[in-house]
Amino acid sequence: MEDVSDPPFRYVCKQNGVDLMYTEFISSEGLIRDAAKSIQKLDIFEYERPIGIQIFGSNIESMREASAVASKANPDLIDINYGCPVKNVACKGAGASLLQDIDKMVKMTKAVVEATHLPVTVKTRLGWDDSTKNVYEVAERLQEVGIKALTIHGRTRSQMYKGEADWRLIRDIKRNPNIEIPIFGNGDVDSAEKAFAWRKEFEVDGIMIGRASIGYPWIFREVKHFFNTGEFLPGPTISERVEVCRTHFMKSVEWKGEKVGIFEMRRHYANYFKGLPNSKDLRNRLVSLNSVVEINHVLDEISETYSEVLVG
Structure with missing residues (x-):
């Protein structure tokens, strides 16, 4: 959601009932070097709460420092992006690239957790490709170093945003008796009916909606209305x-x-x-x-x- 989930976009989403929001993801290197674009992304407003600042990077020490910098902006939590599949992020050792090096991911996450007084959450994918769907291991190991929730996009990095999101492994992780943190599902939720059905079928604690809200922030009020009443809310005029x-x-x-x-x-x-x-x-x-x-x-x-x- 880079260049999308900025304060103006978040404002209209909040007006339509979203429960929790994240900033655009922010480069750890940009934050610690005071890059103007990265610093501007730290802007958060009281009406947005609860809100998390999402950071990404490839260097453990830079992520540690960025966590401390982001914490000073006083968000409600810090989120680490281990899910972004785009070439200029993943091919530079950040985002979904860390799914190829779980040991480094764990060390980086531990560094971020230790650098802030705030809860730390993580967003990631099923794995790098179909032969390395390792998010089951990721969930257990990141929980051990202190994350407070995990959001999983139901695709591998190699899939990018193609094909259909597969939530079955997300459900397996939620059923893992060793997992105590909330597990959130993400990917392809574009209607109130689907949000309701998938939350029940895949047993997640919550659902993250991204692309479906672009130009249609009403999806949040429609989902909440359906959850509360079982009825469809008319679309916007x-x-x-x-x-x-x-x-x-x-x-x-x-x-x-x-x-x-x-x-x-x-x-x-x-x-x-x-x-x-x-x-x-x-x-x-x-x-x-x-x-x-x-x-x-x-x-x-x-x-x-x-x-x-x-x-x-």
């Missing part, structure tokens, strides 16, 4: 889509400045208006604009033009 998109946009400009805020919001429009007639043309218009006034004008136009349109 066009007016609501526009207003939440506008809130996200204005928060982006407020936090990042007009130029950067406008530019970085462009990745979200397609998801906010997915399913609308001419959605591609709408997105192309929005990403071509460079002023707050012009973008708000187009958002007003969308609300007026499509107020009677139902989006499934």
Whole structure:
């Protein structure tokens, strides 16, 4: 969720009922060198709580120092990313790469736990590839060095985000009598019905939703409503889509400045208006604009033009 789960995005997710959020993952090397982009990612706000700061890296000592730096920002927990599969992270010895060296992963995790007074959690995958699905061992060994919860994405690194997430091994870990920490499942949860069914089937303590919330923060309220009532909550109206998109946009400009805020919001429009007639043309218009006034004008136009349109 790099360049996605920033404060403006987290704001609209919180407004729609998310229980726990994490920052974008932050490079340990960037933190200890005071890189501007990394330091900015430490920005958290009281309304976001509970919130965790997620860090990643390949050097144990750098991760130890980064844990201490991140702790000073006063989050509710520190999370270590051992799951990111992208080349410029995993091929530099960080993220999912640590699944190839469990001993180093354990030492790194121990260093992070010892460097902070906060709870430490971990996000990882099933393994590096189909022949090395070692997350069962990972869960036991990381629990031994003090992590307080483990989130598992139901794919290997080699799968990236292709194919279907397999939660069966996640359930096996939850059933392991040696595991006492909460186990959270992640991967392919994109509806309230699926969240409910998979939590029951795979016996996890909770569910992490990532990609399905991009441009659709309403998924959190829909999941919670279904869990509480067994009924489906109607999706957002066009007016609501526009207003939440506008809130996200204005928060982006407020936090990042007009130029950067406008530019970085462009990745979200397609998801906010997915399913609308001419959605591609709408997105192309929005990403071509460079002023707050012009973008708000187009958002007003969308609300007026499509107020009677139902989006499934």
